Amino acid sequence: MELAMKSMGVMGSMVPPSTELKGSVPGNRGIWVGILCELAEFALMFLAYxxxxxxxxxxxxxxxAMLYTACGVANTVTMLTSGYFAVRALLAIQRNDRRSARNWLIGTLLGGLAFLGIKAWEFSWNIDHGVVGTGNSFVAMYYYLTFNHLVHVVWGCLGLIWVILRNEFGAYSAEDHEGLEAATLYWHATDLAWIVIFPLLYVLR
Amino acid sequence: MDTQEKRVTLVWLALVALTLGSAWLGEEGLPVVATALVVALIVAAKGLLVIRHYMGLEEEGSRLRSVMRLYFVVVPALILVAGGTSWLAA
Structure with a gap:
């Protein structure tokens, strides 16, 4: 995670940036190490599933059938919409429109917070209906996957708050927006994990 | 809205439509293997759309793009296998 935070410009680094991949990889090399680690972690969970x-x-x-499918659908649509807002933020900063980028980033963050709100409500519904972690192996897997994903959404939200603040202070421009792009890439990776989790838990029988 | 913005908006609409299609499948009670097959194809399509249009991995011959795309071939294959095992167990 430290690597991902550095990649978004949250922490300073003494390591000179690699120029070898510059221009050929969106964002920067550091965020891609974080993304590949995240996806590898989820791949292991999918194997366990x-x-x-x-x-x-x-x-x-x-x-x-034990789960509230509408919550899963709402979470997926929210995540995809939030990802769309993140792309629009990147397109806005690429044309040097900081104000528009800020608005799209705030929209992205609100999407992430809505995702967390829906999940909290779903967990509460689960408890009321006896869907608890000790129930059976499916329910245990459900909590294991969704809690892990939740942690990544929280990290993504923190990254988004950071780039919103940096954008407010004029840190990004059409020529230099690596940190903003890294934050949006991490957000899309979290979206990718959910794209797999949703059908595994709510659709596949 | 410029061309790029239109493109990502269409991709977003396609992703939402595919999600609703998945949810409909879950409610329809189709045969397990058929559901697994369609779900695997939908997951692959959604993953590849995000990788290309949201993450911007478009460059031909990029190793990173190959790795990411491979992920969305292997994972849907795993979904298919998981669906197949349920069918065998039934």
């Missing part, structure tokens, strides 16, 4: 689905088919067959 497949294993438990194989060994406990009955739990996974009944599992999605």
């Amino acid at each position: 497949a294993w438990f689905k194989y060994t406990h088919p009955e739990d996974f067959h009944r599992g999605p």
